[in-house]
Amino acid sequence: MVEKDNSLERRLTHDGVVHHPLGGGSYVFEKGYVDYLVRQIIKEKVRISIGAQPNSSPHFGTLVVFNLAYALAQKMSAHSDSIQSEVFFEVIDTAPSETKTICGIDYQISLRDSKVAENHLDEYSELLGLLKGFTGVDYTMRRQRDFNSQQGIPHILRKIVQNRETLAPILDSQRGLLRMRIACSDCGLTDKNGVKNRYHDSSMESYCPEHGWFETSFDDESAKFEYNTPLRNLIRALVYSSDNQSNDVPFEWLRVTGSDYAGYYQEQLLYKAASLLGTAAHKLPTIVYAPLVVDWSGAKLSKSLYVKENAYKDLPKYLVNYDKFRDKLGEEGVRKMFEEVSSWLDDSFKLFRSYSVYYFMGLFGDE
Numbered sequence: 170m171v172e173k174d175n176s177l178e179r180r181l182t183h184d185g186v187v188h189h190p191l192g193g194g195s196y197v198f199e200k201g202y203v204d205y206l207v208r209q210i211i212k213e214k215v216r217i218s219i220g221a222q223p224n225s226s227p228h229f230g231t232l233v234v235f236n237l238a239y240a241l242a243q244k245m246s247a248h249s250d251s252i253q254s255e256v257f258f259e260v261i262d263t264a265p266s267e268t269k270t271i272c273g274i275d276y277q278i279s280l281r282d283s284k285v286a287e288n289h290l291d292e293y294s295e296l297l298g299l300l301k302g303f304t305g306v307d308y309t310m311r312r313q314r315d316f317n318s319q320q321g322i323p324h325i326l327r328k329i330v331q332n333r334e335t336l337a338p339i340l341d342s343q344r345g346l347l348r349m350r351i352a353c354s355d356c357g358l359t360d361k362n363g364v365k366n367r368y369h370d371s372s373m374e375s376y377c378p379e380h381g382w383f384e385t386s387f388d389d390e391s392a393k394f395e396y397n398t399p400l401r402n403l404i405r406a407l408v409y410s411s412d413n414q415s416n417d418v419p420f421e422w423l424r425v426t427g428s429d430y431a432g433y434y435q436e437q438l439l440y441k442a443a444s445l446l447g448t449a450a451h452k453l454p455t456i457v458y459a460p461l462v463v464d465w466s467g468a469k470l471s472k473s474l475y476v477k478e479n480a481y482k483d484l485p486k487y488l489v490n491y492d493k494f495r496d497k498l499g500e501e502g503v504r505k506m507f508e509e510v511s512s513w514l515d516d517s518f519k520l521f522r523s524y525s526v527y528y529f530m531g532l533f534g535d536e
């Protein structure tokens with residue numbers, strides 16, 4: 170009889186040889202991927218957009234995304250003298266910090282209202298500062314309030330609300346709700362799923378269980394709006410697309426995000442929805458997907474599972490977040506990680522796949 174522990178150990182044994190079989194994206198974009206991206210750029214300035222919810226220290230997957238954004242900016246500028254690239258960090262400080270149920274409806278208090286966001290942004294700044302030091306690429310940070318204060322937002326909000334009967338079932342396949350929300354100005358409680366929202370031509374009414382109904386104008390108060398991830402993804406892409414098309418805007422956008430958002434997610438939630446609103450898919454900004462970091466079973470490494478359920482007991486702690494990564498491996502480790510991710514752009518077939526935690530443990534000499 171084979172004992173359980175031994176069989177587990179045997180299953181995790183590997184020969185250490187890394188294969189990169191070609192197929193799909195890696196076949197088509199095997200070489201010259203940066204060149205392909207540069208050819209699509211029309212303007213002289215490029216903003217490479219990345220996003221994160223600052224609810225903890227940047228997790229390992231976020232490290233990969235941020236490294237890829239900087240490496241791409243550096244290589245695009247090096248590739249063509251006429252391109253100036255910068256990294257643009259969209260801070261999702263509207264993500265939930267706490268949730269409570271009142272009369273069967275879920276209400277949330279967002280990170281910005283609970284001030285949790287502030288506690289972790291220093292670590293993000295430190296990481297961005299180090300990457301800037303390696304590459305010479307500048308960065309800018311923007312909060313959701315500033316994103317939503319842009320001139321083009323009221324028009325997009327109005328259009329989405331007008332088309333909500335078609336859009337909501339696409340963006341929220343389970344409940345068919347338009348997931349827009351506004352925090353109560355008195356207590357911060359926010360109808361998480363927009364269950365009680367009442368929509369009008371130029372405003373939205375929201376409900377607070379403590380303070381009752383309140384109305385928010387698309388034109389004068391767009392800064393207050395918050396969205397769930399698919400709706401935010403759509404609105405951001407529409408704003409970027411409009412900037413890219415406009416001659417008055419001196420830069421154009423390119424997005425870098427994790428490949429858990431690639432494929433079916435964007436086809437259904439972004440390209441279909443944008444097309445229904447009259448924006449053609451070829452006018453949406455290009456998205457470059459960062460490889461996922463996966464555990465032994467092939468599942469995405471999850472920081473919340475580690476925090477809440479004491480998962481990954483057998484893995485080194487530096488695989489969890491930037492804080493622990495920096496403590497264990499220092500600035501040299503951050504540089505090594507950057508060089509690794511940067512090399513995936515040189516051999517671009519390496520970009521169209523996932524990497525297991527064991528791959529990184531090999532890289533950092535911790536097997």
Ligand SMILES: [Zn+2]
Nearest residue numbers: 353356377380
């Ligand atoms: Zn209230």
